[in-house]
Amino acid sequence: MTQPFAPAAFPYARPRRLRSSPWVRRLVAETTLTPADLVWPLIVHDGAEDRVPVASMPGVFRLSPRAAAAAAVEARDLGIPAVALFPNVDAALKDAVGTGATDPDGLIPACIRAIKDAAPEIGVITDVALDCYTDHGHDGVVEDGRILNDASLERLAEQAFIHAHAGADVVAPSDMMDGRVQAIREALEANSFHDVLILSYAAKYASAFYGPYRDAVGSAKALTGDKKTYQMDYANSDEALREVAMDIAEGADAVMVKPGMLYLDIVQRVSETFKLPTFAYQVSGEYAMMRAAMANGWLEEDRAILESLHAFKRAGCAGVLTYFAPQAARLLGG
Numbered sequence: 001m002t003q004p005f006a007p008a009a010f011p012y013a014r015p016r017r018l019r020s021s022p023w024v025r026r027l028v029a030e031t032t033l034t035p036a037d038l039v040w041p042l043i044v045h046d047g048a049e050d051r052v053p054v055a056s057m058p059g060v061f062r063l064s065p066r067a068a069a070a071a072a073v074e075a076r077d078l079g080i081p082a083v084a085l086f087p088n089v090d091a092a093l094k095d096a097v098g099t100g101a102t103d104p105d106g107l108i109p110a111c112i113r114a115i116k117d118a119a120p121e122i123g124v125i126t127d128v129a130l131d132c133y134t135d136h137g138h139d140g141v142v143e144d145g146r147i148l149n150d151a152s153l154e155r156l157a158e159q160a161f162i163h164a165h166a167g168a169d170v171v172a173p174s175d176m177m178d179g180r181v182q183a184i185r186e187a188l189e190a191n192s193f194h195d196v197l198i199l200s201y202a203a204k205y206a207s208a209f210y211g212p213y214r215d216a217v218g219s220a221k222a223l224t225g226d227k228k229t230y231q232m233d234y235a236n237s238d239e240a241l242r243e244v245a246m247d248i249a250e251g252a253d254a255v256m257v258k259p260g261m262l263y264l265d266i267v268q269r270v271s272e273t274f275k276l277p278t279f280a281y282q283v284s285g286e287y288a289m290m291r292a293a294m295a296n297g298w299l300e301e302d303r304a305i306l307e308s309l310h311a312f313k314r315a316g317c318a319g320v321l322t323y324f325a326p327q328a329a330r331l332l333g334g
């Protein structure tokens, strides 16, 4: 059988014709990248200073609630639709069950309110997980060195409720406990938060590339052991499809693959299989790796940023969480 798109032979077929000038390249481009594809992750803190640089992530700062509100205004003005919040809380406030995660007057609720005041048009996404609030650095409740699944669900559902109550538009569970999407959906429905979206980190891998983030949120020192009993094994791909199917069945509106650049094969399988908004997270280690090469002059900054982000669109992403968001939006004319 002949292929439907069997190409003609050279010299009749010359693929270079479609690349011969900027206008035709623009005209035939199969995918586009715009500021509307970007989500800006903001690291927030409860310290006194407005902006504290994160050493391992040049260009990234820990922000006070006030500075986070200013960043949200900047994001809005650049055409970035949403920001995602990640907390760095004082080590003295951390405990075994992550009490701070469900404090209605805690750091994240304060940031949500400040952002909603300053830039109500911006979507606010929050991270649902306990790791930033626990003294052991795990995403769930720990007993005798084991991360307890079902006992964690209650804490996570309460955390999501607290975020929704403070005005979050999207809750994004990144903890990888089984059944957390259902537990969160039930808590939201029971409290009439019918329109709060769940963006689940459905396929989240145990990765070395979260290193700089753990440093940024101060959970690196706290972490005892690793996260391999709940985050996925990077050897696996079919398993990601099962994780995504479960989260959709439990009530996820959109799903995420994480890390990003190293997992574009997973992004493509997920978006093609499920046809629902698929996001990916260009994580801290991917960002730091690129920044380091740029600082050395080994990568051309603007081109490398745009190429790396466009790759997510080509793979099938609806959007990408990236620390490059404001810089990329500027490059894209936002």
Ligand code: PBG
Binding pocket: 086, 127, 128, 129, 130, 131, 132, 139, 174, 175, 209, 210, 211, 212, 213, 214, 227, 282, 283, 284, 285
């Ligand atoms: C966990 C969480 C992590 C990131 C976001 N949420 C790290 C982890 O699982 O240890 C990583 C983000 C990044 O590396 O940029 N709640």
